[in-house]
Amino acid sequence: xxxxxxxxxxxxxxxxxxxxxxxxxxxxxxxxxxxxxxxxxxxxxxxxxxxxxxxxxxxxxxxxxxxxxxxxxxxxxxxxxxxxxxxxxxxxxxxxxxxxxxxxxxxxxxxxxxxxxxxxxxxxxxxxxxxxxxxxxxxxxxxxxxxxxxxxxxxxxxxxxxxxxxxxxxxxxxxxxxxxxxxxxxxxxxxxxxxxxxxxxxxxxxxxxxxxxxxxxxxxxxxxxxxxxxxxxxxxxxxxxxxxxxxxxxxxxxxxxxxxxxxxxxxxxxxxxxxxxxxxxxxxxxxxxxxxxxxxxxxxxxxxxxxx
Ligand SMILES: CC(C)(COP(=O)(O)OP(=O)(O)OC[C@H]1O[C@@H](n2cnc3c(N)ncnc32)[C@H](O)[C@@H]1OP(=O)(O)O)[C@@H](O)C(=O)NCCC(=O)NCCS
Numbered sequence: 001x002x003x004x005x006x007x008x009x010x011x012x013x014x015x016x017x018x019x020x021x022x023x024x025x026x027x028x029x030x031x032x033x034x035x036x037x038x039x040x041x042x043x044x045x046x047x048x049x050x051x052x053x054x055x056x057x058x059x060x061x062x063x064x065x066x067x068x069x070x071x072x073x074x075x076x077x078x079x080x081x082x083x084x085x086x087x088x089x090x091x092x093x094x095x096x097x098x099x100x101x102x103x104x105x106x107x108x109x110x111x112x113x114x115x116x117x118x119x120x121x122x123x124x125x126x127x128x129x130x131x132x133x134x135x136x137x138x139x140x141x142x143x144x145x146x147x148x149x150x151x152x153x154x155x156x157x158x159x160x161x162x163x164x165x166x167x168x169x170x171x172x173x174x175x176x177x178x179x180x181x182x183x184x185x186x187x188x189x190x191x192x193x194x195x196x197x198x199x200x201x202x203x204x205x206x207x208x209x210x211x212x213x214x215x216x217x218x219x220x221x222x223x224x225x226x227x228x229x230x231x232x233x234x235x236x237x238x239x240x241x242x243x244x245x246x247x248x249x250x251x252x253x254x255x256x257x258x259x260x261x262x263x264x265x266x267x268x269x270x271x272x273x274x275x276x277x278x279x280x281x282x283x284x285x286x287x288x289x290x291x292x293x294x295x296x297x298x299x300x301x302x303x304x305x306x307x308x
Contacts, residue, residue: 002054009048018060025080032232034205051090058085063098068190075102099306116297130304134185135279139293148263153256163209171221179243184280225257235271
């Protein structure tokens, strides 16, 4: 049996290999090279690793410190080994190297998302003492031949795009800071300051002011919803955030924003809209159900101790 070697991905070619392996193992969550560059620019720090068997790359990991999550004292890990090369020690080796990096930074635990479609992941994690802490369902709306739902905002509310009203950006930041802590599982995350939010949440390659919709009530922003446009999966567009001011909820504003996103996606020629909802997020789950989204396999966030 060949020997496993773990090494940091330091060149562009090694980083591309790492991304290709992670995308092959979790195609439903595939990232484009541009998405990946955005994420790396956002992380406080990160380390990328490649696992090889007899000199052939068969596994990859990206371990990072995500801004706002410092109080968790946890590193965020993505780890993937190609199905044909499993049970040979590559995954364990990647976790040990990621743990050593996290330990050097004074962290105590690791968090990783495990896809339902890949049951080996959960068995691997629970065997190392990881426990589920968060659950995300995935949903899809097939757009071919779909009649867009009626975009009828409540009285006094109109929908514009951020491209039409770029002056609204600061007001959207205030709405985001109100909404983020209300998303189950995200309550402990420190909301980003304006500059970080503008760059990381609104200024990525997949963000577009044309695909960002703002609800105005008598001229004042009360909610927004945006799409993430990634080249990773052709024909697929993903909902990013939907956020409505706390004092304006349950009036049909989110429904009107989502209707605008659906109409935009159909007009732009996309085949499918996807979204991920935290299992405890009753409001958005019910709204998506009403709009006709169908369930897909989801994923589970597990947290566990650093590997010795
Ligand atoms: C989710 C959110 C955007 C909904 O905004 P909203 O404007 O209140 O939603 P709407 O009034 O358009 O609701 C439309 C439907 O969604 C469902 N819904 C909305 N809020 C709900 C709640 N608190 N409980 C149960 N169902 C709810 C209902 O089916 C509702 O239709 P109904 O009022 O006819 O029953 C808002 O609660 C919010 O900003 N939450 C924090 C951010 C978040 O979790 N975003 C989603 C993940 S990105």
